[in-house]
Amino acid sequence: MRLTHLLGTAVVLALGASAAMAERGADGQLNIIYWQAPSTMNPFLSGGTKEVEAASMVLEPLASYDQDGNIVPRLVEQLPTVENGGVAADLTSITWKIKPGILWSDGTPFTANDAVFTWQYCTHPEGGCSQSSYFDGVTSVEAVDDLTVKVIFAEPKPYPYTAFAGSESPVLQAAQFADCLGAKAPECTDANFGPIGTGPFVVTDFKPNDVISLEANPNYREADKPAFGSVLFKGGGDAASAARSVLETGEFDYAWNLQIEPEILTQMEAAGKGSVVVSFQTSVERLHLNQTNADSGLSAEERSVYNDGNNPHPFLTDPEVGKALSMAIDRELLVEVGYGKTGQVTCNVLPAPELYASTANDGCKTQDLEGAKAVLDAAGWVPGGDGVREKDGVRLSVLYQTSTNSVRQGTQALIKQWWNELGVEVELRNIDASVFFGGDPASPDTFQKFYADIEMYTNNFSGADPEAYMANWRCSEIPGPGTQWQGSNIQRFCKPEYDALVDEMAKTADLATRGELAKAMNDMIIQEYSIIPLIHRGGTSAHANTLGGVKMTDWDSELWNIADWHRVE
Amino acid sequence: MTDAVADTAIQETQHRSLWGDVWVQYRSHTGAMIGTVIFVAICLLVLLGPIFYDVDPNFTNVRDRNAPMSWAYPMGSDNLGRDMFAAILHGGRISLAVGLTAMLLSLFVGTFIGLLAGYFKWLDGPLMRLTDLFLALPLLPLLLVVVMLFRDVLRPIFGPELGIFLLIVFLIGITSWMQTARIVRGDVLALKEREFVLAARSIGTPPRRIIMRHLMPNILSPIMVSATLGVANAIITESALSFLGLGFPSDVPTWGRLLFDGKDFLTLTPARVIWPGLMISLTVLSVNFMGDGLRDALDPRIRGR
Numbered sequence: 001m002r003l004t005h006l007l008g009t010a011v012v013l014a015l016g017a018s019a020a021m022a023e024r025g026a027d028g029q030l031n032i033i034y035w036q037a038p039s040t041m042n043p044f045l046s047g048g049t050k051e052v053e054a055a056s057m058v059l060e061p062l063a064s065y066d067q068d069g070n071i072v073p074r075l076v077e078q079l080p081t082v083e084n085g086g087v088a089a090d091l092t093s094i095t096w097k098i099k100p101g102i103l104w105s106d107g108t109p110f111t112a113n114d115a116v117f118t119w120q121y122c123t124h125p126e127g128g129c130s131q132s133s134y135f136d137g138v139t140s141v142e143a144v145d146d147l148t149v150k151v152i153f154a155e156p157k158p159y160p161y162t163a164f165a166g167s168e169s170p171v172l173q174a175a176q177f178a179d180c181l182g183a184k185a186p187e188c189t190d191a192n193f194g195p196i197g198t199g200p201f202v203v204t205d206f207k208p209n210d211v212i213s214l215e216a217n218p219n220y221r222e223a224d225k226p227a228f229g230s231v232l233f234k235g236g237g238d239a240a241s242a243a244r245s246v247l248e249t250g251e252f253d254y255a256w257n258l259q260i261e262p263e264i265l266t267q268m269e270a271a272g273k274g275s276v277v278v279s280f281q282t283s284v285e286r287l288h289l290n291q292t293n294a295d296s297g298l299s300a301e302e303r304s305v306y307n308d309g310n311n312p313h314p315f316l317t318d319p320e321v322g323k324a325l326s327m328a329i330d331r332e333l334l335v336e337v338g339y340g341k342t343g344q345v346t347c348n349v350l351p352a353p354e355l356y357a358s359t360a361n362d363g364c365k366t367q368d369l370e371g372a373k374a375v376l377d378a379a380g381w382v383p384g385g386d387g388v389r390e391k392d393g394v395r396l397s398v399l400y401q402t403s404t405n406s407v408r409q410g411t412q413a414l415i416k417q418w419w420n421e422l423g424v425e426v427e428l429r430n431i432d433a434s435v436f437f438g439g440d441p442a443s444p445d446t447f448q449k450f451y452a453d454i455e456m457y458t459n460n461f462s463g464a465d466p467e468a469y470m471a472n473w474r475c476s477e478i479p480g481p482g483t484q485w486q487g488s489n490i491q492r493f494c495k496p497e498y499d500a501l502v503d504e505m506a507k508t509a510d511l512a513t514r515g516e517l518a519k520a521m522n523d524m525i526i527q528e529y530s531i532i533p534l535i536h537r538g539g540t541s542a543h544a545n546t547l548g549g550v551k552m553t554d555w556d557s558e559l560w561n562i563a564d565w566h567r568v569e
Numbered sequence: 570m571t572d573a574v575a576d577t578a579i580q581e582t583q584h585r586s587l588w589g590d591v592w593v594q595y596r597s598h599t600g601a602m603i604g605t606v607i608f609v610a611i612c613l614l615v616l617l618g619p620i621f622y623d624v625d626p627n628f629t630n631v632r633d634r635n636a637p638m639s640w641a642y643p644m645g646s647d648n649l650g651r652d653m654f655a656a657i658l659h660g661g662r663i664s665l666a667v668g669l670t671a672m673l674l675s676l677f678v679g680t681f682i683g684l685l686a687g688y689f690k691w692l693d694g695p696l697m698r699l700t701d702l703f704l705a706l707p708l709l710p711l712l713l714v715v716v717m718l719f720r721d722v723l724r725p726i727f728g729p730e731l732g733i734f735l736l737i738v739f740l741i742g743i744t745s746w747m748q749t750a751r752i753v754r755g756d757v758l759a760l761k762e763r764e765f766v767l768a769a770r771s772i773g774t775p776p777r778r779i780i781m782r783h784l785m786p787n788i789l790s791p792i793m794v795s796a797t798l799g800v801a802n803a804i805i806t807e808s809a810l811s812f813l814g815l816g817f818p819s820d821v822p823t824w825g826r827l828l829f830d831g832k833d834f835l836t837l838t839p840a841r842v843i844w845p846g847l848m849i850s851l852t853v854l855s856v857n858f859m860g861d862g863l864r865d866a867l868d869p870r871i872r873g874r
Contacts, residue, residue, distance in 0.1 A: 240833040263648070264833055264834065296725055337634065427729045427818060
């Protein structure tokens with residue numbers, strides 16, 4: 001009698017269990033490979049795309065961007081607009097209504113206070129938050145009630161979806177990060193490696209610069225998602241082996257950022273195990289010309305430190321030099337050799353959306369070596385005894401660094417040849433991508449420290465509005481020892497006129513005028529030659545043919561809809 | 570009878586010397602002879618090759634990229650249209666220079682420490698513990714840290730290429746002397762109790778002379794052998810470093826770097842991997858055979874047979 005009863009209970013339990021299994025976690029393990037390994041799961045402490053993307057499986061913003069660049073509600077019931085009263089008529093505030101019943105992965109409720117805390121966390125004066133530009137112009141974030149967040153702007157904000165929109169501006173749990181404000185932020189290792197989130201997955205094990213193990217979040221708001229029970233997020237290696245592991249051997253289901261020579265990618269795809277997806281948004285492979293002196297003889301307090309303009313680069317602050325360097329480059333050839341269908345020539349650091357794309361610099365599309373020589377001659381840079389141009393004892397000799405990747409080394413080799421022809425001495429250096437993009441303040445080889453004259457990498461912005469992105473090049477965003485080398489003004493460009501344009505854009509409502517302002521800012525950066533854009537890159541990833549639901553985007557994290565990913569036969 | 574022996578001994582010293590005997594024995598070792606021929610050929614190729622084949626290994630000619638082997642490109646071209654043959658020739662100079670210099674350094678350090686530890690009892694403990702310490706050091710992480718720390722210090726003094734060359738040679742040398750030191754110590758320990766050393770000591774020969782005149786010639790054979798092995802080891806370590814993308818800048822071809830750059834193209838242009846791989850293997854193999862032959866030739870017990 002008792003035995004039957006027990007058996008009955010067991011059967012019921014088993015049935016219940018299997019019913020649940022059929023939904024969340026039914027598709028087993030998802031294997032993702034990012035050949036740059038994330039060093040933290042806290043996107044506020046790293047400017048790197050890999051950290052932001054890894055964290056986007058766990059931490060969520062209030063609203064995301066879909067594959068077409070449209071903003072879509074995520075943790076809120078609907079998108080606040082002027083029409084539905086969510087955005088104040090005078091554009092000075094936005095009110096987000098959080099969906100009721102959302103839980104953190106530890107089971108506690110998600111409230112407006114968490115958003116308020118996130119704002120305090122990222123705008124703490126000692127913190128050096130990498131994503132602080134998302135909070136530009138925000139005077140306060142208030143919790144009207146438990147489920148209502150009100151973001152108040154200093155000026156009318158025509159595009160109010162900056163704070164808490166997109167994977168670079170997610171919400172942290174106040175309870176977990178309460179003791180991690182300001183300078184203590186990098187010390188909270190447990191929290192930074194295993195943040196509690198509202199997203200579809202929870203970190204079970206985080207090995208920095210190696211592997212992240214995640215499992216389905218038991219408290220995720222949609223009972224039947226995610227379809228995968230666990231995620232193995234492998235970092236490290238190189239782009240070609242990552243592509244091979246998805247396209248040829250099928251060990252992994254998803255590989256990100258496949259910067260590989262076009263001929264190899266085409267050949268791998270022919271194996272038929274997976275497909276390559278390309279999505280053009282805002283990624284631009286560019287050269288940053290260090291505006292500060294990076295001489296290795298300088299002390300740590302001076303090398304590549306802006307020092308209010310008292311430490312200028314010996315020659316890269318001269319726009320004529322930058323102009324000649326840019327003119328000497330044959331971008332068409334770089335695309336043909338290194339990118340194929342995954343790249344286009346560009347002369348702008350802001351190549352899209354259409355409204356914001358300037359056409360003022362299109363002259364760069366054709367190479368003009370003779371013209372470049374003439375520019376340098378006119379500016380007084382004349383060839384010295386060894387063929388290297390010099391002026392007043394300063395030689396045009398640059399150290400040109402980038403991450404280790406065969407496409408990038410190929411680009412380096414081509415550009416070096418053109419610059420040598422111009423009379424510029426070039427020393428090449430390549431640094432392992434995990435170190436280069438690692439953001440470790442103790443390493444001399446990070447792209448933020450920029451201990452070189454010129455460096456090359458790709459950056460982009462998530463979302464469709466470039467306001468926060470263009471604010472990257474404000475004077476106040478310059479990295480330095482005071483901010484633990486955080487900050488996104490990598491080339492140390494500082495111009496009061498530029499800051500004025502940023503401020504003006506922040507209070508301009510009219511879309512056409514905003515377009516003009518963005519173009520003006522783009523042109524200012526390009527024509528000062530602190531950035532030389534090379535290639536408008538499509539995000540290139542590969543997924544196994546058995547993986548369904550991938551909606552490749554460059555507007556947001558590529559993993560933005562990972563909750564919907566599933567196994568297909 | 571005794572006269573006869575003395576006669577032949579005198580005649581033999583007129584016609585045969587130690588090095589003559591070694592050479593005769595060495596010539597009879599087929600593997601060593603093949604190794605020598607190949608090694609000399611490789612050395613001549615990389616030393617004289619660039620003089621006759623003066624193509625810039627860094628010159629990119631994009632129209633001819635991924636070219637197969639042809640008269641214009643004897644070993645094909647890479648995906649930027651750089652000539653592989655020129656890169657192999659120039660890369661060989663660096664790889665061989667690294668191998669030989671690092672070998673000399675490690676040989677010098679190893680012999681010095683081994684002699685001191687073997688001869689002076691009071692130095693034996695400390696020096697051998699130092700050897701154990703170096704043996705326990707993991708090479709690659711150490712190299713990573715040192716390259717990161719000192720690259721910028723050496724660059725302004727020696728320039729980027731020489732700076733990294735010195736750094737790599739120094740690192741390989743300083744991390745590969747331990748085997749030599751142990752072998753040398755062992756031999757010295759055995760030799761210094763032999764009668765001729767005791768005799769020398771009894772007439773008041775200073776230790777410096779005993780080491781140089783009596784011990785050194787007798788331990789030459791293991792030293793020579795570890796030298797040849799050291800060359801191979803250094804070339805492989807440099808290849809490994811370049812393979813990891815460390816070491817020399819990307820526009821300085823070395824065999825290891827060519828292999829590294831070519832590996833993604835294995836299915837498309839296999840020549841990019843086969844040639845540098847073949848050069849590394851041939852060099853290492855030929856040097857190993859030379860070491861083998863040299864050991865046999867320098868060992869008097871084998872030489873007699």
